[in-house]
Amino acid sequence: MTARNLTIGPLARQTGCKVQTIRYYEEIGLLPPPARTAGNHRVYSPKHVSRLAFVRHSRELGFSLSEIRELLALVDEPDRDCRAVDQIANVHLADVEHKIARLSSLKKELQRMIMACGGGNIGDCRIIEAIAEHACER
Numbered sequence: 001m002t003a004r005n006l007t008i009g010p011l012a013r014q015t016g017c018k019v020q021t022i023r024y025y026e027e028i029g030l031l032p033p034p035a036r037t038a039g040n041h042r043v044y045s046p047k048h049v050s051r052l053a054f055v056r057h058s059r060e061l062g063f064s065l066s067e068i069r070e071l072l073a074l075v076d077e078p079d080r081d082c083r084a085v086d087q088i089a090n091v092h093l094a095d096v097e098h099k100i101a102r103l104s105s106l107k108k109e110l111q112r113m114i115m116a117c118g119g120g121n122i123g124d125c126r127i128i129e130a131i132a133e134h135a136c137e138r
Helices: 008-015 019-027 044-058 065-075 083-116 126-135
Strands: none
Touching: 008 019, 008 044, 019 044, 044 065, 065 083, 083 126
């Protein structure tokens, strides 16, 4: 093993990714299989580190594994036009905006329920009543 290559433990520490997650990403094809030592230990190259960092940051941005798979396929074709990447990012942005709108609506509903509660006994609690009424509407 060279100084540039890492086994899975140091790779996990360097990237902030759990060992199980790294193995999972290998299993589903987001990370290419690493080389193996004579003792059958995984040995990761700087390319693995870079790719894992890309996957991890993509996950932090909320991209799905499917979207990340598409992005990685495009990364592997550096001479391609980036319109496909723009399209993936725009679809994801629309999804994020939809989630923000839904969360904003949930926030307003919770604020309304809290403001309606005057304290007192649980049996008279407006929050419990509002949640129970909403559950019956479904």
